[in-house]
Amino acid sequence: MTFPGSRSPRLRVVAIGDADSFVKWAAHLIDRVDDVSRHLLLVRTPLAVSDAQKDAAIAGTRFAGDPRSVTRVAFTEVTGWLARDMPDVVVLAGRAPFVRLMSREIDRLARRPVVVSGLPGMSIPALRGALHYRRHCDLMVVHSRREVAAYARLGRAIGATVPVALATLPFAHRSADRAGGTDLVFAAQALVPSAREDRRRIAEILRLAAVADPLRRVVVKLRSRPGEVEAHQERDGYTQLLENAPENLVFSFAPMSEALETAEGLVTVSSTAAIEAMAAGVPVIVLDTFGVHADLLNGVFAESGLLGGADDVVARRFRHPEPRWASTNYFHDPRDSRWWEQAQRLVALRRRGMLPARTVPRARGGALHEAWHRRNVLGDEDRTLTGRLAGVLVTPVISALTALKRRRGRADAPDASAVDLTLAPSPLAESSRRLAGSRVRS
Structure with missing residues (x-):
């Protein structure tokens, strides 16, 4: 070290x-x-x-x-x-x-x-x-x-x-003058949309866009290569859903900034890549085929002027944002x-000793609960006996409580698109699944 x-x-x-x-x-x-x-x-x-x-x-x-x-x-x-x-x-x-x-x-x-x-x-x-x-x-x-x-x-x-x-x-990064590219770049997301049939629908839209213009590329921009991990666990990846894609439909693992250099426009459901593209002068389509709601994380794009459907993607009808929306959302x-x-x-x-420390209090469940929190983050990197025990004993309880809280949260939460906040609990189910998988491999 x-x-x-x-x-x-x-x-x-x-x-x-x-x-x-x-x-x-x-x-x-x-x-x-x-x-x-x-x-x-x-x-x-x-x-x-x-x-x-x-x-x-x-x-x-x-x-x-x-x-x-x-x-x-x-x-x-x-x-x-x-x-x-x-x-x-x-x-x-x-x-x-x-x-x-x-x-x-x-x-x-x-x-x-x-x-x-x-x-x-x-x-x-x-x-x-x-x-x-x-x-x-x-x-x-x-x-x-x-x-x-x-x-x-x-x-x-x-x-x-x-x-x-x-x-x-x-x-x-804002770009003043940008030479136009020819690629349709799709910013893939691990969790959005989550349903397999919806992800297959996106794959079909991309395939149709490639077939519609064989001389221009459709670039599926992925954040991880096979065997790598992301902040969120992807299921039904596009490399599998597009196994028999046309030759002009390709995958890219390059930085988004590099992918945008040759982009005509960017397509996404709700990726932050849309903001990166707009800053670079690249027009965008925010795909609204599955609606606009909190589960898709796309409510922020309401009234942006960027929403479009499958036909818009195939025809490459990209958009620039409404100025008033842009000034409130990320382009201040x-x-x-x-x-x-x-x-x-x-x-x-x-x-000067005038800023008190904001220390984290002990977990309400005591040492075993704290060990679970540690194991939740570290997985097999946690070599402690308490971490392993917590993974075995506490994970099923946490999973059950999380499912209950999420159901209550959906019932109690206000309309996120109206007030820009939700009181629903933070979903820990994915973390619990990761931890369970880590326990099986250990």
Whole structure:
């Protein structure tokens, strides 16, 4: 294991992540901050990026040109690494349970940094679980004025008073002049839509688009190669659904920024890639074949002018966003992005002893419940006996309680498209399935 060299007088910022989308977000977020010393710490979990995914995530940042600024560590090494490095700011970049687990490790440090967390893309509606698990951070970063308002309202509703800061979506770089491409790029998503028949319908739409114009490519942009993992577990992948595709329908594992260089337009159900494309001047179709509702994560695109159906995709009738929608959703004035100014103020307060630590309380279920939380994040990387026992004993109980809470949440939650927030619990069923699978393999 390597540690950074002599300490710079500039503020020291360390991002801690594991999964692909979060690593990309954190790397680009802190890369856009000038005059700081930066490092990226990758923790080994079942979701940890491969070397290829890591390279794609940091492409276009200063991390790509400095291999020493990226370090892989085991979970048991995190606290010691931070104690030696003594960062001023730590950016926690992972799914909600990962953020809570790393927050517990930060609680063990004698010299406590300012703890920042956030969400790697669009986050409308604001989700209770996303905020609840980050309530012990000093600052939470989101990416639109609409999201700031939604998470502030949600915080008041559930009593989670986390300061919410605005940042421009860090990998959405605006392009002034762009030469037009010819590719139809489809941004695939692991969980949306979830039904196999819906994913087969998308595969057929893409096949028809390729057949309609054999001289232009249809590029299915995937985030993981076979054997790699993502932040969410994909079922019914497009490589299987499109096994007998036309020759001009191809798969790409390149960074999205590279795929957009040759794009005529981008198609997605609800991927944040739509924002990245619009920032690059690439028009978009947000596929509304399956409707517009919270389960598809596409309610944010209502009134955007981007919605279109299968016929629009086949005919390549791409759109640009409505200006009023754009200014509220992710294309605000860059001068309004002040998350780093807020972080600097928090650093100054902490140095003067005026910023109390937001420590994570013990789990209500005691040591065994905390062991389950750790095992939930680390899977087989957790070598402890308590973690293995918790995986066997607690997982079935958590799965049952989660299913019950989700049913109650659906009944109690308001219309997310109307109020931009939902009080439904954070869905942990996927985490429980991952943990169960990890237990079987161990």
